[in-house]
Amino acid sequence: MHRLILMRHAQAEASSPSGGDEARPLSNTGRKEAVRMGQTLAERGLTPDLALVSSAVRTRQTWDQMHDAFGDVEVRDEPRLYNAPSDVLRRFVESCEDEAGCLMLLAHNPGVHVLATEYLSESAASPAILDRLAGGFPTAAAALFTVDVAGRCVFEGFLTPRDLGVA
Incomplete structure (x- = not known):
């Protein structure tokens, strides 16, 4: 692996019809965020070879909104990424480091945020x-x-929807 993209799912609705957190769908804003982020990453040559995606509805929908920008990408739905802490996310990254030139991990906070901060600290x-x-x-x-x-x-960069003009 020569590149890693750690990404949080796009904005979700406050609740789901079933009432469960894992079933919360994307909001209209979330769909726009995901499409724009996918386009931006692809425009910058940051197309994953492998995407590890939490099985939560909002992460799956985030990926679904992004995938057209990337073309053919191997995707693995992974239930263990749902609300996983940083150490679990790190183990997933490490277990796939020989499988992809560019790996995307699409999951949830606080795990994604904590792992990104850990990588920043480790690289000074x-x-x-x-x-x-x-x-x-x-x-x-x-x-x-x-x-x-x-x-x-x-660290190579940090992109947010606000940076891309999606509010």
């Missing part, structure tokens, strides 16, 4: 970068990392 990111992520990890945000020869995730 600048205080300005740490401050940017300290402000939160909004819906449909993506932390972008280059993976060096030693396997360290080095």
Whole structure:
């Protein structure tokens, strides 16, 4: 793996018809966020070879809104990514590092945010970068990392829907 995209699902409705959190669908804004993020990542050459996607409705719908921008990508729906803590997310990333040149992990906060912050700390990111992520990890945000020869995730960028003009 030479690139990693850690992404949080797009904005979801406050509730689901069934009442369960895992079944919450995307909002209209969330659908727009996901489409725009997919387009932006693809325009920047950040197309995943493999996408690990939480099985929650909102993460699946986020991927569904993004996938046209990417073309043919192997996708794995993974129930264990639902609300997983950072250590579980990290194990998924590490288990797939030899399977893809560019890996996308599409999951939930706080796990995604914590893992991104851990990678930043481990790669000795600048205080300005740490401050940017300290402000939160909004819906449909993506932390972008280059993976060096030693396997360290080095910060490449952080995109939010607001940065892309989606509010």
